[in-house]
Amino acid sequence: MPIEINASLEQQGRLGPLRQFQIVNGKEIRISINSKPKPQTYAVHLLALADKGYLRLHIAWRWLVLLIVSAFILAGYYLGKAIWGYSLSSYEFSFVAGVSLTGLLALILFILNISRKRVFVSRYAKVSLFEILISNPDYRSYKSFIDSLSGYLQKARRFWDLKPEHQIAGEMRMLRRLASQGVITQGVYNQAKDKLFSMSDKKSR
Numbered sequence: 001m002p003i004e005i006n007a008s009l010e011q012q013g014r015l016g017p018l019r020q021f022q023i024v025n026g027k028e029i030r031i032s033i034n035s036k037p038k039p040q041t042y043a044v045h046l047l048a049l050a051d052k053g054y055l056r057l058h059i060a061w062r063w064l065v066l067l068i069v070s071a072f073i074l075a076g077y078y079l080g081k082a083i084w085g086y087s088l089s090s091y092e093f094s095f096v097a098g099v100s101l102t103g104l105l106a107l108i109l110f111i112l113n114i115s116r117k118r119v120f121v122s123r124y125a126k127v128s129l130f131e132i133l134i135s136n137p138d139y140r141s142y143k144s145f146i147d148s149l150s151g152y153l154q155k156a157r158r159f160w161d162l163k164p165e166h167q168i169a170g171e172m173r174m175l176r177r178l179a180s181q182g183v184i185t186q187g188v189y190n191q192a193k194d195k196l197f198s199m200s201d202k203k204s205r
Contacts, residue, residue, distance in 0.1 A: 003024060003025065004024065004025050004026070005022050005023070005024060006023040006024070006025070006026055006148065006152060007022070007023045007144070007145055007148035007149070007152075008020065008021065008022045008023070008145070009021045009132070009141060009142065009145035010137070011132070011133050011136045011137060012136075012137070013115060013133060013136070014112045014113070014115075015109075015112055015113060017033055017034050017035040017036070018033075018034040019031070019032065019033050019034070020032040020034075021130070021132065021145065023046075023148060023149060023152050024043070026046075026152050026155060026156065027045065027046055027047075027152075027156055028043045028044060028045050028046060029043070029044050029046065029049070029130075029149065030042075030043045031043070031044070031130045040181075040182075040183070042178060042181050042183050044120075044129050044130065044174065044178075045170065045174055046152060046153050046156040047123075047156055047157070047160055047162065047167060047170060047171075048122050048123055048167070048170060048171040048174045048175075049120060049121075049122065049123060049129070049153060050120065050121050050122065050123045050126070051123075051150075051153065052150075053118040053119050053120040053121070053132070054118070054119055054121075055116065055117070055118055055119075055134070056116070056117050056118075056119050056131075057114070057115075057116055057117075058113070058114065058115045058116070058117055059110075059113075059114060060109065060110055060113035060114070063106045063107075063109040063110035063113060064106075064110050066102065066103075066106040067103055067106040067107050067110060070099050070100070070102050070103030070106060071103060073099050074096065074099050074100065074103070077095070077096070077099075115133055115134075116133070116134040116135075117131040117132065117133055117134060118131065118132045118134055118146070119131050120132070122171055122174075122175065122192070123167065123171060124167070124168055124171055124195070124196060124199055125171060125175065125191075125192035125195050125196050127175060127184060127188060127189075127192050128184075129178070129183075129184075132145075132146070165200055168196050168199055168200045169200070171196060172192075172193060172196045175189050175192050175193070175196075176189065176193075
């Protein structure tokens with residue numbers, strides 16, 4: 001079967017890897033992540049995708065923590081100097097400059113790593129499958145791709161119109177494949193499998 005690319009979106013975060021999303025043959029979305037040292041490519045069937053993703057604000061907590069620690073160290077040093085007369089004498093400039101530069105670097109990296117994302121999950125188990133940066137590379141391209149994804153998702157629902165138990169089985173197969181590819185962890189897959197088995201039993205009654 002020839003491959004038809006229905007819609008595509010390429011994104012590059014400020015510090016993250018290049019990501020490409022493609023809707024292929026109207027039935028799956030293919031995700032390529034050009035991360036080092038191991039690029040990753042995998043596919044998600046539209047039938048196994050929840051209708052809408054949820055919004056998430058990504059905050060680089062490690063840089064925020066480093067910024068706060070640097071500020072506390074400087075504040076503690078100057079407080080100790082003012083109250084108890086503690087001083088590093090000839091090393092004071094190097095110490096203050098080093099801590100200040102560390103705090104400034106942490107602030108810059110914290111700001112650069114803040115991003116808003118739309119997270120897409122599987123339909124029944126709610127496993128996170130991929131994330132799309134909002135308004136990247138620009139709002140028009142982002143909105144066009146999201147609208148196309150929503151449209152093809154609804155078409156896939158109407159075209160296949162499978163029973164819930166068949167959709168659950170298909171989602172489980174897809175999650176097993178993603179676990180073998182290292183896209184999701186084995187622990188996440190095991191939890192999703194238990195949830196899907198439970199839902200399948202209820203649907204079949």
